[in-house]
Amino acid sequence: MTSHEVGRSSYQESYSYIWRDSEVEYTQGAVVYMDPGDEFAREPYLAEFRDVDTGDTIAIAVVHILYGDSRADRTLEIRQLAEIWDWMREVYPDSDRIIAGDFNLEPDHEAWQLLRDLGASPAITSGATTLSSTDGEYANLYDNLWFDRDALDFTGSGIVRFPELLNLTHEQARDVVSDHAPVYIGVGDVGIVDLDETTSTDSGPRCININEATVSRLDELPHVGPARAEDVINSRPYENVGGLTRVSGIGPSRVEDIEASGMVCSL
Numbered sequence: 001m002t003s004h005e006v007g008r009s010s011y012q013e014s015y016s017y018i019w020r021d022s023e024v025e026y027t028q029g030a031v032v033y034m035d036p037g038d039e040f041a042r043e044p045y046l047a048e049f050r051d052v053d054t055g056d057t058i059a060i061a062v063v064h065i066l067y068g069d070s071r072a073d074r075t076l077e078i079r080q081l082a083e084i085w086d087w088m089r090e091v092y093p094d095s096d097r098i099i100a101g102d103f104n105l106e107p108d109h110e111a112w113q114l115l116r117d118l119g120a121s122p123a124i125t126s127g128a129t130t131l132s133s134t135d136g137e138y139a140n141l142y143d144n145l146w147f148d149r150d151a152l153d154f155t156g157s158g159i160v161r162f163p164e165l166l167n168l169t170h171e172q173a174r175d176v177v178s179d180h181a182p183v184y185i186g187v188g189d190v191g192i193v194d195l196d197e198t199t200s201t202d203s204g205p206r207c208i209n210i211n212e213a214t215v216s217r218l219d220e221l222p223h224v225g226p227a228r229a230e231d232v233i234n235s236r237p238y239e240n241v242g243g244l245t246r247v248s249g250i251g252p253s254r255v256e257d258i259e260a261s262g263m264v265c266s267l
Contacts, residue, residue: 003032007042015045015062024049027057029091039080041066044099048092054188058152059092063101074104075111081146082114096152100145102180107144121149123157123185131163131170131179136216138181145185155186167212207265210244211237222261223254240267 002016019026030047033040044063050056061084065077081099088097099120105111107122123145128138138161147154160182163173173179208217210232218229231247241259244250250258258264 001026001030001047003030003045006032006045011041011066013042013064015064017047017049017060017062019049023052025052029059033061033084033087037080040077044084044101046088046091048095051188056188057092057095058187059088059095059097061088061097061099061101063099063103065101065103065105067104071105071109075109078103078105078109078111079114082118085115085118085120085146096148098145098147098152098185100183102143104142106141115146119148119150120146122146123154124159124183127159129159129181129183131174131181133170133174135170135214136164137170143180143183145183147185153188155188155190157183157185159183163214164217167209167214167217169214208263209265209267210241211267221263222257223250224258238267 003014005012005014007013017026017030027048027050030045032045033043035043040063042064044061046059046061048057048059051058063077063081063084065074068074084099085097088095088099097120099115107125112122124141124143126141128141129143130139132139143159145157162168162177162181163170166173168177208221210218215226215229215233218224218232219226224232228247228249231249232244235243235246238244241264242252242255244255244258245252
């Protein structure tokens with residue numbers, strides 16, 4: 001479910017909700033906030049959903065806060081979220097509330113105090129969600145979900161570091177997917193999966209594909225440091241692990257060590 005384009009001039013964009021019909025159903029109230037004071041460059045998009053098993057409902061507002069020229073430009077909209085929070089209680093009186101989005105401001109900034117005073121808390125309190133231009137590094141904690149910790153049955157939250165899961169460099173990820181990592185919150189009896197431990201292929205937990213892996217992943221292999229990892233990338237493609245002997249400093253005995261580590265995906 002997607003909103004119409006919202007925002008001023010070059011700041012226009014659409015918001016979307018995606019859900020699994022077997023688990024969740026849309027109930028009512030999909031609306032772009034009218035913003036009577038014209039406080040938001042891109043007005044929040046709200047909707048209510050129901051858990052098909054329990055009947056519990058939740059109201060969600062999504063928003064992309066204006067980045068602007070300085071943090072002062074962002075704090076005006078952040079403070080206005082307190083009014084959104086109260087308005088959600090009027091429109092969706094029987095539902096728990098979440099405000100989710102890219103806030104372009106860390107959750108410990110003083111501008112959030114108005115929302116905190118109303119009982120809202122951030123789901124993500126540590127880490128970073130924006131992909132740095134330096135491969136393998138993350139910068140600011142801008143993406144979050146604010147919720148009522150006393151009302152919602154909170155079970156956990158986290159950040160999906162998708163470039164590492166998909167064996168993308170940050171440059172590739174920023175170019176074709178996003179420069180932000182998704183964040184999530186768990187409620188009720190949901191199980192929270194540690195995505196860092198998921199298996200990317202059948203060869204083992206997070207095996208390293210020497211034809212696709214980033215410098216930071218290749219650096220995990222025996223006898224491969226950051227500089228040599230760059231040489232591994234520059235010598236691609238490989239038909240098998242034995243092809244690594246083309247890289248200066250990696251001879252047959254070191255290839256044996258790399259194979260024996262069990263860390264390399266089957267090619």
